[in-house]
């Protein structure tokens with residue numbers, strides 16, 4: 001009889017605690033729910049903040065990195081002497097591998113008409129090292145820039161490049177605007 | 192000759208652009224005549240939102256099945272296959288992200304940073320397992336957690352650890368949880384994700400030291416079963432407390448324990464409590480005194496912990512990149528000339544004044560100060576309570592799983608000779 005008493009008391013305490021734990025969970029959930037979003041968020045590089053430090057190639061959890069160079073053709077000058085394609089100290093205008101900036105020869109150059117060339121990035125080869133981006137931004141129009149390619153990106157809970165980016169160029173954005181591709185100067189006259 | 196002209200042309204253009212024409216293209220895009228079609232940049236879309244919701248549904252189904260198998264069906268084999276499924280789905284297919292263990296940080300960040308938007312999937316991944324645990328015990332650990340499944344499948348010859356060692360190591364998860372919340376709340380880092388030993392295996396790609404860590408954990412796990420779960424997992428701390436008060440829980444015997452002792456060594460995690468023998472449970476006067484002393488000491492522990500935490504806050508806050516950079520620039524101004532230090536160079540080229548950075552760092556450090564008091568105090572409480580639990584004997588008549596530590600894996604059920 002006394003045992004039963006003890007037992008029911010213990011049960012009472014237990015269910016009381018359970019209820020309070022449930023309320024705590026509810027409160028945490030409720031507080032968090034204020035900031036809850038039904039939209040998906042992804043990581044994105046702001047090409048205007050990026051300083052081409054090179055960490056994109058080494059910090060991503062994927063090898064090769066999910067950050068890759070993309071080309072805003074609208075911005076490109078189609079230059080023969082491309083600052084993103086050739087090393088600045090290239091001693092002669094030849095497209096030999098030792099004169100190319102890209103360590104993996106991911107940029108393919110195609111003749112269009114005298115004296116213009118089209119530059120296409122081979123995504124499978126690009127490792128996101130930003131060397132070409134630096135070259136293009138310093139000597140050209142800045143049409144080459146890095147973006148996180150979402151076919152490859154795992155959408156980590158915390159992007160490990162974002163944590164290490166010295167320019168805080170990477171942030172979470174709504175998945176509906178997952179890319180920040182540089183626009184064109186010529187088309188609408190603004191950056 | 193041709194080159195020379197081109198290079199000088201570049202220079203002229205550079206001069207032009209420097210002379211205030213920054214909005215202009217250096218090299219205007221040529222007008223192409225005959226049918227040149229310009230390629231468009233390839234921008235593949237991210238994984239669809241609907242698939243994220245599928246993950247939640249899968250989690251819900253797995254949790255329900257696991258609870259049913261642990262409590263009603265009493266099937267170890269069912270739980271085993273369920274965990275294999277979770278390992279494949281949440282582990283290898285979803286690459287271990289998002290997982291409930293890491294979601295603690297998202298929730299902490301949401302509570303402290305109003306600017307952070309938590310996705311509903313993440314919130315549900317945090318809440319669902321806890322609610323299930325509150326009713327059915329840690330069936331999440333048994334069937335749904337890919338980290339647990341990975342370790343569980345590799346248990347070969349579990350050794351039993353002495354209780355003092357288990358209790359001592361059992362403090363680490365509390366510390367890990369506290370630090371993870373502190374770092375997440377201050378927007379510093381998500382350490383649970385960063386040091387997850389198994390996620391590298393799931394995505395088959397990781398830094399070298401993380402690969403080593405993962406393999407080390409798996410090798411160790413052959414003998415120290417579920418080493419990560421027992422002595423590190425921060426989510427396990429919360430689960431364990433939910434489970435202690437769960438409404439239902441897996442039981443070893445389907446009807447009533449006949450004290451045959453057959454199950455006593457069946458748990459690889461030392462989670463089975465033995466019946467207390469009468470002698471031990473009889474509280475001597477000394478035992479009561481000790482209980483009182485330990486209970487009185489708890490506030491002191493809290494204070495010591497909080498004080499130690501607040502002392503350490505300068506050091507801990509250096510994990511925050513803003514604080515680190517500000518301190519580096521203030522204490523060591525020559526670093527400005529270090530061309531190799533990317534963080535410093537990027538900061539200098541951003542044109543942000545040092546005062547702003549220092550101001551930001553001060554705000555963050557103040558948060559760390561408050562946070563470290565709380566975190567330290569909490570750790571003090573944990574230590575005090577652990578000591579207290581050493582002198583509390585609760586009378587147990589049967590062989591029962593310890594509700595907090597049992598992962599509901601169901602191994603022990605097969606050892607019980609009692610049938611329904």
Ligand code: SF4
Pocket residue numbers: 045049050051052053054055056130146161164165166167168169170
């Ligand atoms: S880490 Fe940041 S600054 Fe460096 S290349 Fe990537 S986006 Fe640019």
Ligand code: SF4
Pocket residue numbers: 068069101102103104105106107121125126127128129130131132133
């Ligand atoms: S230089 Fe680097 S970023 Fe540019 S295409 Fe090559 S690998 Fe990619």
Ligand code: SF4
Pocket residue numbers: 043059060061062065066067148152153154155156158159160161162
């Ligand atoms: S979210 Fe992860 S996979 Fe994507 S770019 Fe960042 S580190 Fe790489």
Ligand code: SF4
Pocket residue numbers: 292331332333336337338339340419420421424425426427430
């Ligand atoms: S203790 Fe943690 S890691 Fe282990 S199964 Fe449970 S949630 Fe997963």
